[in-house]
Amino acid sequence: MKKIFALLLALVMALTLFACGTNNGSATPSASASDGSAAPATGAKQLVAQIGPDPETIDPALNTSIDGGSYILYAFDCLLNVDKDNKIVAGSAEKWEPSADGLKWTFHLRSGLKWSDGSALTAKDFVYSWKRVADPKTAAPYAQTVLGMVKGFDEASAGDVDKLAVTAPDDNTLVVELAHPCAYFDKLAAFQVLSPVNQATIEKNGDAWATKPETYICNGPFYIKEWVPSSYILYAKNPNYWNASAVKLDTMKMLLIEDPNAAYVAYQTGETMMIKSVPAAEIPALKDKPDFHLDPLEATYYICLNDTLPQFSDTRVRQALSLAIDRNYVAETLMQGTYSAATSFVGPGISDWDGSDFINNGNGGKPYIDNSDFQANLAKAKQLLTDAGYPDGKGFPAITYSINDQGYHKIVAQYIQQAWKELGLTVNVDVVEWASFLPQRRAGDYEVSRNGWVLDYNDPSNLLEILMTGNGNNDAKYSSTQYDELMNKAAAEADPKTRSGYLHQAEDVLMADMGTIPLAFQNEFSLQNDKITGSWHSPSGLWYFQFADIAG
Template sequence: MKKTALVLAAVMATGMILTACGGNKTADAPTTAAGTETTTAAAEGETAAPAEEGGSALDLAVQVGPDPETVDPALNSAVDGANMIIHAFETLMIVDKDNKIVPGQAESYEVSDDGLTYTFHLRKGLKWSDGSPLTANDFVYAWQRLADPNTAAPYAGDMLGYVKGYEEAAEGNLEALGVSAPDDDTFVVELSVPCVYFSKLITHASMVPIQKATVDANGDQWTLTPETYICNGPLKMIEWVPGSHITFAKNENYWNADAVTLNTLKFVLMEDSNASYSAYQTGEVQMIKDVPTEEIPSLKGKEDFHVDPIMGTYYLSFQTEKAPFDNPDVRMALSLAIDRDYVANTVMQGTYSPATNFVGPGLSDAEDGSSFEETTRKNNGGDFFDVANHDADVAKAKELLAKAGYPDGAGFPTVEYMTNDAGYHKPLAEYLQSCWKEALGINMDIKVVEWSTFTPTRRAGDFQMARNGWVYDYDDPSNMLNLMKSTSGNNDGKYNNPEVDKMLDEANSTADVAEHYQKLHDAENMILADAAMAPVAYYNDFYLQDPKLKGTWHSPYGYWYFMYATMD
């Protein structure tokens, strides 16, 4: 998912089916006499409950970013929007504070022997926030809406690409999508190929149910007012003042409302880190995501300052359809010239880690307990970028630029780098400007764009170079690598390599776990060798949180969960 105020690809046919379902591991589940896999609350984890008991209802204020581009689950692709959506909506299965998959709207499900049919049994008596019944047909509608080409959902192919009939649905025949509701409490999904980590994909925020009545009545405006933003999660919207705040309150119609400890949750909308820091210091908010970089040295070691590793990569996108970035030698030259150790430890003050590959730490490989990153290092060519030997990379960069026809930058046009002004984005841009001038003789202009227009401009490909980033939606490297598929709705640089597409399709269509991961390793090597983008650093989230605030958790995917918060 896009990392904002700092951050899949369409599978087969063409951010949860994000990519093909090769083979990640899920929790073991018992087998019934009929031979089908059955997952219940007891099998995958207990029903979600407050992280800590006790305390009275809390009115909490937090800052996780500016105005979201959207809070429509089908249209959102940014972490800030998702942080709001996960409080207002709930998927069939959810991820708990221990990063385990537990029942959400579904109390159990079965998987057929061939792995192609998932049957979900919804909890009895589910309701929307307006008190009306929520049924399996609401999931059918939501998934069809996600596939609908008129919705233009960035995650459509990623989430649904291996659901039977997706190709037809993506062309407008929504009834062809392999989802059905035999009765109000049963939701059935038919896949075109087995996906052994499908239970992870359905936890993605785009896979929630949507109330058809409110969309029919309000069209694209349904998310903009509390009266029309009908939801099914722990909280419901009660106020949205653009540029100021979005406030949610406890949803009494949520099936597990008794566990929700919040009275209200106010998202204070700020992009300026100095403003958010001031709000934290005065007690206006109890947690902020955007901390001024100049304050970090004085904050390190304090009880309320946190640096949490999250699974994601900060990278640079090149507009690969237009010169000079249609030349892989040019892209590689600029990428190799970046001193990633300096960026992570000086520009970003040690709050990030230098990127040595595209897929970073935290991702699993084929064997239980194995690491994709470590397997790359040991068995698949090692680290692509040698951060300890940057001088050699710079020498290679000079050779490649000369090979491309621009010795010492002679004749190379002045290029433009687009970013937004939050966190380390602008300091990084200024570093790149000086780095490429000094090392390669390249002149670069910096274009700073307001967040409200930055993402749509980048998604449209209306840039030469732009900062980018992705935080994983689930534990499988395909989630990152599929960004480079030519058909991905999140391929902002419009990178197109048929061999990469083929390798990813093969990785995503095998049910063999080892083959799935090996082909992902091969795809990563191809992507890096072609300089499809330039990995810069691996994400950490650094933030301030009142030490008295308990019961919250921060997932490795960059989400904050506040619905069970208490205050000492």
């Protein structure tokens, strides 16, 4: 089976190379605008890039995708920001301080802040925006994660938003009271979900405010000048941004391309200077090229089983499906060594309480998933399925595995199809368009689905929280009273070491239940012309182009 997949991968590589040719790394911005967008004026600097297809949403409160997060990043400025070293720095707030007991955070906004339409932006706008995230009518997937520690959140999330302890004693001061200390609250204040949004445009336009350039009022380095779905988003420099002098580009054009092969052609022909969607088949030929970049991520690629379905309610079934996967083969062969085999849910690079890697301190120092002997794992998987009442897969319903067609998803899905066939199970692969894929998965309208989580900030809770009962990002619909209790204890614990212990215990429960199936630890690969300077890629998967420049 593995030889067949290796041959299939080689065949795809050969066909793609034949169709696309080879890349000489000499891409330059297109001087024309054949798609109908306004061509940049002579002497103007325009960066053209591709970081994803049509976003599901670019409403800061509703977005859950990385491409959407980058689009929001270009247009909005949070209280705090993240620099190229992944450190927290000033944003709309020029200084900030927590109280000695950690229960009050005070943010001092810069004087003279403005929205992109020129109107004044004050601390009251942050109060409105944060209460909007907490409001159940908004249905913000991240509400619990980013505001759950704020005093009054439970009442606010039940509908009484004025109970959320976020106040503006004056136009330049925002005060946030917490129910319990949160050492990483500064990281939350730099997270795109908590961007300020303009109350007037939202009240006038409703949900449609974030779908049209003329109503997308923002406060960041750029504003949206044009937006043609399935084609491009054109950003223009925002003269009302407080740090406009640091913005060197006049415009940024984000091509909305879903097909990786089309993105690669656009890069080769010079239509774009950067692409995130590199065809997997091209990677072996590109690995040593100077414009090929492989960047570390704090991320886990995993498989969601819809735990509300009766066929996945038995832990033995979930464990069997996990053990039947040869993760070393997936990471080293199918993913061509750009990812690594997962041994847990929380991956490398994520800090524990003492600065060490969280992954090295759990489960008594042993991996939760032992990838050293796949044949033994497969034998155990077959026995577990038999013990669950499905010997050789008999009586188990056919499985539909949902993916979107980017990166490694299709080749991995085809492998899973064959791997679970070894258990006697039938798997059908359903390829879903990106714009529909996320809402479908979030709603639980699937049986099995590929998934992945890139941490929004470096704390293991950011990953572990998504599997708490009722969390807006809990696509697996996993629910465990024991897990929830441990996560709630961690959230309320002030002592870092004790808090870490609760988080490790929670991962123990999760991995014993196999509430979701970790597959690989991710990295990010892309192609970027070296004429782009001053940009960076964060471990959270965001592309920081807002302060970039173009050499030459």
